[in-house]
Amino acid sequence: MAGRKFTAISLLMLNLLSLLPLLTISFSHDQPTDRRILVLLDDLALKSSHSIFFTSLQSRGFDLDFKLADDPSIAVKRYGQYLYDGLILFSPSTDRFGGSLDLEGVLDFVDSGHDLILAADVSASDLIRSVAAECGVDFDEDPSAMVIDHIGYAVSQIEGDHTLIAADDFVQSDIILGNAKIEAPVLFKGTGHSLNPDNSLVLKVLSASSSAYSANPASKLSNPPSLTGSAISLVSVVQARNNARIIISGSLDLFGNRLFRSGVQKAGSSYKYEKSGNEQFVTELSKWVFHERGHLKAVNLKHNKVGGTDEPSMYRINDDLEFSVEIYEWTGASWVPYVANDVQVQFYMMSPYVLKTLSTDLKGLYHTSFKIPDVYGVFQFKVEYQRLGYTSLSLSKQIPVRPFRHNEYERFITTAFPYYGASFSMMAGFFIFSIVYLYNK
Structure with missing residues (x-):
């Protein structure tokens, strides 16, 4: 009886073990959207004053973990694994993060492919400025400087010093800002920044007008301002080479409920919008930074001789071959075929011997055919695809090419x-x- 009982238990265990791969597959999900986000605040009151933005993220399925920036329990990594997929820094005045997080920790977080939203203002500390500088953004050196625009300011009951500006110079990219045009200007009150010319990955998404400048509004100008005109960036984005995405804003109020709900009338215009463009602008940017839009993946890279189906271990010079790859785009809910006419493949050895633009069937499949050059060696199929707002694709597959054997040449040559x-x-x-x-x- 004991032997039969042991046998039954053993069979049950084997059956359970055989089901593990199926369970693993059924619970896995192939989607790039970050879901666990750490939000660091200067003051917990920001949870209510910026609740519309946070509620928007939570309604799209994000799990937000709110902490004070100097909380000693802060940890973004444990046992070599990151606990969060994204980081929001709404703590411009903090001089030092709590717990194990520091400047290097934030940079390592981004270098590991995770995303970041950083909001600063006139109280931006050296720590926040250093994080921005490492991302290719330099805030005005004057810590009290704000963006001032005496022509493009937002009309209000209190004219003030024209630091509340109505900005409408957006980047022309439907991938970053969505297909729906932002009609109303964005209200901005904060500090401006410039882009590091040595960093080709940073991009302005909201620029100041040509009449704007950066200075201390409480003092008279004794010297020309260091930042002027459309060179001033109000909000910038970065897409790193590892496809990590970053938003850097010079205004924390940009994300606040007050400016979300405010009407806006630009100086010189008789039309007043009942609601500013802040909510639409910030929402669309957050969709982009957290990979709900503009994320590509490539699968099923294949090649074979013309007329064949199997992938050979090597080719011979002058063989005719077919190449194909499938590319899909994430919409925030599902993968859909990506359609473009500028995807290319290189047949590469030290330099490209063949460069072909791929044809598409509009269902995600890209394909072409070509003749292998009369050169033998170790080649690579390479697909390097970079387009504004999209994640970059870098695919390669190695294949040797041999010359003719002695008995493969023609018997008589004309x-x-x-x-x-x-x-x-x-x-x-x-x-x-x-x-x-x-x-x-």
């Missing part, structure tokens, strides 16, 4: 017929000469 004729005529001549010489008296 262009060599003169040489064949010369050889046979010389043999015939020698034979005739030998006959004549031997039998001539």
